[in-house]
Amino acid sequence: MHIPDGFISTPVAAAGIAVAAGSIAYAVKATNKKMGEKQIPLMGVLAAFIFAAQMLNFPVAGGTSGHLIGAALAAILLGPWAGVLIMTCVLIVQSLIFQDGGLLALGVNIFNMGIVACFVGYYLYRGIASLFRKRKLGIMVGSGLAAWFTVVIASVACAVELAISGTVPLGVALPAMAGIHALIGIGEGVITAAVLALVLATRADLLELQKA
Amino acid sequence: MEVKSEMKFKWWHGALILALLLAILSPLASSSPDGLERVAEDKGFINAALEPFFEIVPDYVIPGVTNEAVATILAGIVGTLILFGIGYGLAKLLRAKGEA
Numbered sequence: 001m002h003i004p005d006g007f008i009s010t011p012v013a014a015a016g017i018a019v020a021a022g023s024i025a026y027a028v029k030a031t032n033k034k035m036g037e038k039q040i041p042l043m044g045v046l047a048a049f050i051f052a053a054q055m056l057n058f059p060v061a062g063g064t065s066g067h068l069i070g071a072a073l074a075a076i077l078l079g080p081w082a083g084v085l086i087m088t089c090v091l092i093v094q095s096l097i098f099q100d101g102g103l104l105a106l107g108v109n110i111f112n113m114g115i116v117a118c119f120v121g122y123y124l125y126r127g128i129a130s131l132f133r134k135r136k137l138g139i140m141v142g143s144g145l146a147a148w149f150t151v152v153i154a155s156v157a158c159a160v161e162l163a164i165s166g167t168v169p170l171g172v173a174l175p176a177m178a179g180i181h182a183l184i185g186i187g188e189g190v191i192t193a194a195v196l197a198l199v200l201a202t203r204a205d206l207l208e209l210q211k212a
Numbered sequence: 213m214e215v216k217s218e219m220k221f222k223w224w225h226g227a228l229i230l231a232l233l234l235a236i237l238s239p240l241a242s243s244s245p246d247g248l249e250r251v252a253e254d255k256g257f258i259n260a261a262l263e264p265f266f267e268i269v270p271d272y273v274i275p276g277v278t279n280e281a282v283a284t285i286l287a288g289i290v291g292t293l294i295l296f297g298i299g300y301g302l303a304k305l306l307r308a309k310g311e312a
Contacts, residue, residue, distance in 0.1 A: 001248045006262035032310035040303040041224035045231060047299030052234035052292045055272055055284075057242040064250040065242035089298045093291060098272055099264040158248065167257050176255060180247040203223050 001069070001151075001158055001181070002094065003109055005102030009165035016107030016161075023115050024088055030081040039078060039209060046074050047086050049195075051093065058187050066184025069113050069154065072121030072147035073192045077199070079210055080122040087114035112157045117150040124149055136200060139207065140193050147192035151185030152178055228296055235288030238272065239281035 008016075050070030057065035070090070075083030091109050094100040101109045125146035132138030159177040163170035199206055245253060252258040264270065269287050277283035 001246065003248065004261040005264070006260045007252070007257070028306065028309075032306040035303060035307040035310050037307075040300060040307060041222070041227075043303035044296045044300030045224045045227040048228060048231040048292045048296035049234070051295040052231045052238070052288060055238040055241055055288050055291075056234060057244070057246065059242040059244060060247075062250070063244050065244040065246055067241075067246065085302065086299060089302065090295060093294055093298065097268045097294070098287070098291065099267055099270045100272070102262070103265060155247065162257075167260055168255050172255055173251065176251040177247065180250055184247050202226075 001109075001113060001154060002091075002101030003105040003112075003158060003161070005104045007102075007165070007167055008105055008108055008161050009167075010104070012161050012165045013102075013104040013108060016105070016109075016111050018107070020088070020107040020110040020115070023084055024110075027081040027084045027088075031079070031085060034079070034082075036209070038206065039082070042078060042206060042209075043082065043086060046070075046077065047089050050074065050086065051090050053191065054090070054094070060180070060183045060187070064180060064184075066151075066181075066187055068188055068191050069117055069151060071113055071117030071154075072125065072143065072150045072188065073195055075118040075122035076125050076143055076146075076192075076196065077206060077209070080118045083118035083122065084110075084114045087118060108161055112154040112161075116157050117154045120153050121146045121150040139196055139200065143196050144189040144193035148182075148185040148189035151181045151188045155181035231292050231296070232289060235292045236285050238288040239284045 050068070050073070053068040053070060057067045060066050071083055071087050074086045078086070088110050091101060091106060091113065095103055095106050125142045128145055129138035129142030132141065155177040156174065159170065159173035162168050162173050196207070249258065269275070272284055272287045273280060274283040274286045277286060
């Protein structure tokens, strides 16, 4: 869902850059107090894993593909603000080096796939997981559903930005974007829950970092 | 075989290897348009996209490498290592700042 330059208007792109810059500045303040020794390699491998996984487009219906965003995974493991920082790193490198996602559109892409996806994913996960008496089941169901929804909500944000930019009417963009991303999001949910299952089986303590 | 304590295999070494393995699988990725590109094609605004201002490694293919699968794998490995370095370095900086 990396928006290229040209899809969004200059005011929308500028607003995205302003919101992203403010959020990143706050994220630095919010995370530096909570950064422990264990989080250092975790931030490195999450950024690396999300970049690599984003290259692996999987086919969905009708000659379309999708790939992991990874925001829910990052936010569940490290909290929403650290998640925003990880997604920002990935999106900046993708835009600057790999020409995936426009330079002017970088702020809007950080907003959709970083800020919106991390916060919605994190709090939805916490909410759903808390409904389960069995902790492990709660983590699996909560992360899967929350990760699915992050893809849909990011695509809705993208549709609204395209509409405000005058690129395509909202009534056209919204159902099309939400519809295809409801399918792509299934992959996000499955991958996110599978990675967390692996973490639970090998280093369950990493899922406790958020509670400290 | 004796392993020195500072050389011990840590959990995140395994995680980084997993990420690099994913990068090596990258030529298997679907080349179909993604969700946004699909909608842009179907709804007729795909041509609104501007060419990038500059190109370094466009489309995750290292330029100058003739075998496209190899060029994609190299791009994946380079990107994965860059992001590990940035993520790790940023976290170290934040921790140092938090302790100060």
